[in-house]
Amino acid sequence: MHSRLEQFRLTRGMTRQELADAVGVHYQTIGYLERDEYSPSLALALGIAAVLDVAVEDIFSLHPFTETKGPRS
């Protein structure tokens, strides 16, 4: 699983702790997600997408993101 979570979180001006509190996980788990070291459940992925107000596939993808094309390349 690949993610652009850190990019979206920083764009929204949120800390890991704030995002973690918003979706009900430990702040370390946000770090694991941002480093692609943990694949979230569907519920957590949808929850994060809702907090960041983007589509879940914009944040998480089974394929690596490319700078130009984005997640659906």
Added chain:
Amino acid sequence: MTRLPQTGRERREADLERKVDRVLTDSRFDVMRTRPARLSLIALGAVLVVGIIPAYAAGGAIWGIAVTGLAYISWWLLRLSIRTVADLPDRFLDERQIAVRNRAYLDAFRIYASVVGGMATLGLIAFVLVAENDEVTLTTTWSQAIGVVMFALLLPTLLPSMVVAYREPGEVRKQVAS
């Protein structure tokens, strides 16, 4: 208005929640949450648990109790280093922590079964080698017997925390500013 805990059980639950919240978020023991510190604590715990048997056997009850106490202290330090993730119930953990804890118990069971099974196998081989007419006379002291029992009790106690500490990388510093 917030409802205050009324019954003893509610107060205990509220107290537990405060303690868990503190251990999951505090940064006082971060020095023990680095990768080298966790590996050191695993090594210390392993040495002390294994050392319980010779401590009781050779040093008697005093040495045995001392090493047992140190092993429990190393377990307490290990638990702090992993924020007690290996021992908390589901309601205090998020989905990743639950997965880490569950995997740790599976691995701990396999390690424990291997160690105990290996010791039993070695015992059987020794029995076959020294037995005469299928009989062996084994002389032991209370200290030696207690040492083996304490080893068998403490190993599964420490193993889940050891596995979590080994599997988890050192903690990433808490990001306060974006």
